[in-house]
Amino acid sequence: MPWTLATAAHSELIVKKSRFLGCVEPVADRVAALARVAELRAAHPGAAHVCWALLAGGQSAANDDGEPSGTAGRPMLEVLRHHDLHGVLATVVRYFGGVKLGAGGLVRAYTDTVAQALQRAQKVPLQRWVRLSCIVPYALEGWVRTSFDAAGAELVEVAHGQEVRLVYCLSEAMASPLRERLNERARGRIRWATSD
Numbered sequence: 001m002p003w004t005l006a007t008a009a010h011s012e013l014i015v016k017k018s019r020f021l022g023c024v025e026p027v028a029d030r031v032a033a034l035a036r037v038a039e040l041r042a043a044h045p046g047a048a049h050v051c052w053a054l055l056a057g058g059q060s061a062a063n064d065d066g067e068p069s070g071t072a073g074r075p076m077l078e079v080l081r082h083h084d085l086h087g088v089l090a091t092v093v094r095y096f097g098g099v100k101l102g103a104g105g106l107v108r109a110y111t112d113t114v115a116q117a118l119q120r121a122q123k124v125p126l127q128r129w130v131r132l133s134c135i136v137p138y139a140l141e142g143w144v145r146t147s148f149d150a151a152g153a154e155l156v157e158v159a160h161g162q163e164v165r166l167v168y169c170l171s172e173a174m175a176s177p178l179r180e181r182l183n184e185r186a187r188g189r190i191r192w193a194t195s196d
Contacts, residue, residue, distance in 0.1 A: 002126040004087040009121035013113045015038065018095025022113035024080075024121050027089040029057035040091055045133035049112060050078075053077035056087045067094075071106035071107045080178040086126050090114045128172040131156065132179065135163050144182065144190070151178045165193070 008025035022043075027033045033054045040050050049065045053076035060081075061078045062073030076090045101109060134155075136144050141164045148155070153170035170178070182190055 002084050002086045003123040004085060004126045006122040006124050009117045011113055011116035011120065012118065014097075015109045015110060016099040016101060017036045017174045018099065018101065018109070019095040020092040020109055020113040021095075022091070023184055024085075024088060024090045024114060024115040024117045026087050027054070027056050028087065030054060030061065032056075033061075033089045035066045036089060039089060044095075046095065047093045049094040050091065051076065052089060052092070053080055053114075054085060054089050055080045055085055056089065067106055067110075068103055071103050072110045075111045076114045079111055079118065083123070085123070090117070090190055102138055129169050130172050130175050131167060132167050132175055133165065133167045133193045134182075135165050135193055136186070137163055137188065140186060140189060141166075144186075147178065147182055153178075 003127045005024060005026045008023055011022040013020040013022070025036070027036065033052070033056060037050060037052050049067055049072065051063060051065045051067060051072035053062045053073050054060060055077070060077060062077040063071070064072040070161065072092065076092065080088055080090055092110050134144065144166060145155070148166070148170070151170055151174045152166040153174070155166070156169050157165070157167040159165040179192070
């Protein structure tokens with residue numbers, strides 16, 4: 001089951017005088033992630049590196065920010081993948097302590113920093129949302145609305161004409177059973193349309 005995070009969680013790790021500040025947080029997409037990375041760079045002007053990894057919006061990305069290739073961003077990304085996380089940005093701000101850690105040491109430091117932040121994070125199941133659009137006679141409008149409300153759906157649009165067009169957003173897991181139940185009870189009086 002895919003997961004995301006409820007809120008941001010932080011960690012701090014000191015390895016041979018280098019300070020690693022980790023954060024894992026929910027993000028919608030790459031644009032939001034890059035904006036967050038830019039904020040961290042501005043907030044930590046003395047940092048040697050601001051490395052990050054992203055799994056969001058069907059995209060994955062990793063950035064070593066000047067660390068040796070494959071020693072920061074990629075290991076951080078693997079931690080996110082291992083936890084089956086989506087819609088999540090992992091960042092690590094590194095203040096160099098004067099002692100080189102070597103490739104293996106860097107991989108361990110970045111991996112451990114993200115893993116420690118994830119231990120503090122509250123994971124929540126990732127719910128995929130779908131839109132359902134139906135056209136119903138006025139006589140069924142109240143009952144259909146009540147059925148959608150009971151399923152935790154959110155009304156997106158309603159249009160009244162000769163019939164009523166309702167567009168709802170609800171969890172993918174609830175959509176199919178609800179649609180079957182409505183079809184069964186309405187006996188063919190509900191028409192399903194493609195929503196815009």
